[in-house]
Amino acid sequence: MSAAPPSMSWRKGQNIASRPWPGSVRDYDLFKELTVGLVVVGLLVLGLSALFGSPDEPALTLESWATAAPADFIATATAELGGTSETAGYGPPYNATPDASQKLGFIDLQSLSGVRLPIDTANDFVINPLKTLPSPPASLTAWAAATDQQRTDWATAYAAALSTAPDNDPAQVRAGNYGPVPALTAALLAMASRGNLDGVLQDGSGFYNLDTTPAILFLGDGSYFSDLATAAHLTGDQWGVMNETGDTPGQSWLWLFSLFYQIEPFKSSPNADILVVATMLVLSLLLTLLPLIPGLRSLPRHVPLHRLIWRDYYGQR
Structure with a gap:
């Protein structure tokens, strides 16, 4: 046979993987490595997480809100009926409120996509959920028969009365022409206290529905949610974007983004x-x-x- 070409001999000589191993050889226990990697390290991670992990706060729901702060719930539901809540005037993508969007000079990026998630706060947060009850309140009929101006007047008058009542307690509101608004908000409070409102606001099309947008918007319109955020040091002026609940450090790489808000x-x-x-x-x-x-x-x-x-x-x- 003819000798191998010089180029092939050179490649074989320079291939380190083809050379025999001259060093010592010992057994390798793969099962031991697997045990250390999964069991020992797993227990170590769980132990350190229990000692130093971030707090596991329970989820905030409409039920817990209605139970802990019923007066704030009633006031927020009244604002939704009157169209004076933050969501009602937010602008795109929820509604077409004039001059509500943020602008960069003359560029209105927020309005480019239009109203993609239309939300009518009175109907979506109050009226339609009450219609799902086995025995809808009779006050729905009076609300449906009224004009838009009459509804606004009722909600505005009741909101003003709530703000001047002792501790904003609906039970201590002075007498006035509030129409069906007190009955509607009281029925919604009872519905939320039983835990039914959370499911209704999240009920959408499809077998799996993970859209919690309506519930979060309704919750965010009240002061209960923002008060909890303040207590947990999570608001914008508290560098909340860099914290988890309380003083536990969070996304530290967002410090530059959070800096500008200060x-x-x-x-x-x-x-x-x-x-x-x-x-x-x-x-x-x-x-x-x-x-x-x-x-x-x-x-x-x-x-x-x-x-x-x-x-x-x-x-x-």
Whole structure:
């Protein structure tokens, strides 16, 4: 047979994997590794999580809200009927409230997609859920027969009376022309206290429905939810985006995003969200394009901070 071409002999000689192992050989216990990896490490993770893990707070529901703060629930339901809640005036994608969207100069990004998730707070949060009861309240008939202006007048008058009642207690509201609003809100409170409202607001099309948007919006319109967030240090002015419940650290990599909400002009701007997002996009582009931007790419040569950080390495050169 002819000798192998020189190129093939060279490749075989340089292939480390084809050389025999000259070192020592010992048995490898794969079962032992599997036991340590799954059992020992698993127990260690569970133990450390129990000691240092973030708090496991129970889920906040409409039932717990109605039970813990019934006066706030009634006041919020009244605002939904009167169309004065935050959701009622939020704008796209929930409704077409004029001048409600945030703008970046003349650019109105919030309105580009239109009203994709239409929400009528009076019907979706109060009236339609009450219609699902086995015995709907008779006050629904009076509400349906009234004009839009009459409904607004009833809800406005009842909201004002609630705000001046002792402890905002509906039972201590002075007499007035509130129409069916007190009966409607009381029926909704009873429905929520029994745990029925959560399921009704989440009931949608399809076998699996994980859309909790209506319930969260309704909950967010009251003060109970925001009070809990304040107590847990989760609001915007408390750097809440960087915390989990209480003082437990959360997403620390979002510190730059959260920073802008603490300073002017973002802090007091009605367009804070879109301004912060735009600022972060600009900063991200600058970071991405840094090797291509003259002047910025030369900063390490003029400000040799890296030499201070890796001084041991540069000191040996």
